[in-house]
Every structure is written in C-alpha cells, then in structure tokens.
Amino acid sequence: MNDRSRPTGCRRGRRWALVLALVLASGVPPVVGAPEAGKEPPVSDDKLVKTEAEWMKILTPEQYAVLRKKGTESAFRGQFWDHHEPGVYRCSGCGAELFDSRSKFDSGTGWPSFWAPAGPRSVEPVQDHSHGMVRTEVVCRRCGGHLGHLFTDGPRPTGLRYCINSVSLRFEKRPARK
Numbered sequence: 001m002n003d004r005s006r007p008t009g010c011r012r013g014r015r016w017a018l019v020l021a022l023v024l025a026s027g028v029p030p031v032v033g034a035p036e037a038g039k040e041p042p043v044s045d046d047k048l049v050k051t052e053a054e055w056m057k058i059l060t061p062e063q064y065a066v067l068r069k070k071g072t073e074s075a076f077r078g079q080f081w082d083h084h085e086p087g088v089y090r091c092s093g094c095g096a097e098l099f100d101s102r103s104k105f106d107s108g109t110g111w112p113s114f115w116a117p118a119g120p121r122s123v124e125p126v127q128d129h130s131h132g133m134v135r136t137e138v139v140c141r142r143c144g145g146h147l148g149h150l151f152t153d154g155p156r157p158t159g160l161r162y163c164i165n166s167v168s169l170r171f172e173k174r175p176a177r178k
C-alpha cells in the first residue's frame, strides 16, 4: 500500500505526529499560555476542582453562600463597593487575579463594579436563567466560583459593567512605586 492511496487527512495527521515527536524529543516543554496562532490554549491548564465538603471547610459561610451557591450580598453592605485603593482584586475562593482597581468605577449600585476583568481569561461569562430573568453570570475561570453578573450599561471604554459581590473578592494592595 503506497502513500498516495491514503486520504490527505491521514497524511496530515502523520505530519502533526512527527512535529509533536520532535517537540517532545527537544526536551522543551510547551509554554502554557502561549498557544500557536489560531489555536485555543488548553482549557484545563490550572483549573481548581474541589468537593462541596472541601469548599465548606476553607470558605466562610458568607463566601460559601455566594461563591458556591450563587447568593448575592446586600447592596452597600459589602467590603469593597466604596473601596478606592490601588491594587488587585483576587478570587476569595482560589486567589486568582480577577480585577484591577484601574478598571473599577462607581456604579451607584452598592456593589463593586468594574468595566473589565484583569485579563481576558480571568473570568468566564455563563448564561443564567434564574429568577425568571436571562442574565449573564460571571464566574471565576479557575475555580468556577460565582462572582456576580455582567451588564452592558457600563462606562467607556468597554460599555460593560461587571457587578461583583465583595465577598467573592480579596483585595491586594499594589506596592507603591519607588
């Protein structure tokens, strides 16, 4: 059986296998977060998966109610709705960097609000059909924890409003520049 009789897809597959073999043989591990152009990076890179019992152990009851059970804290009651220090806001469940104070704005809603996440892969939008509404839920991409909701009435430059529960966040002050 000669090579010409095979479908082209098969030959292409063999060529990719050869490239992969060369990459592996070179001893250089593929760089995570720097995928080839036009290819989605692996989704499972650093996902944090825990059982409900494990989450209950490491979260406060308030954090558990919001992050794992999709609760909502009362407006104007959380720690960060009126917080203005420069720094980063991390997920209170897993520590992933979610938002930067530079994209925080006063929305008047009583919840910390941002017009953009810290990075393109910090948070993940999910369709939410609860309470008879169609909304976009925002979850932490790393641990899947519920953060809040995404609306399209935010300020420039994005026009987006990430309405986030303070209890889902942990603030880290940015060190002053020397």
Ligand SMILES: [Zn+2]
Residues within 6 Å of the ligand: 091, 092, 093, 094, 095, 096, 140, 141, 142, 143, 144, 145
């Ligand atoms: Zn998280």
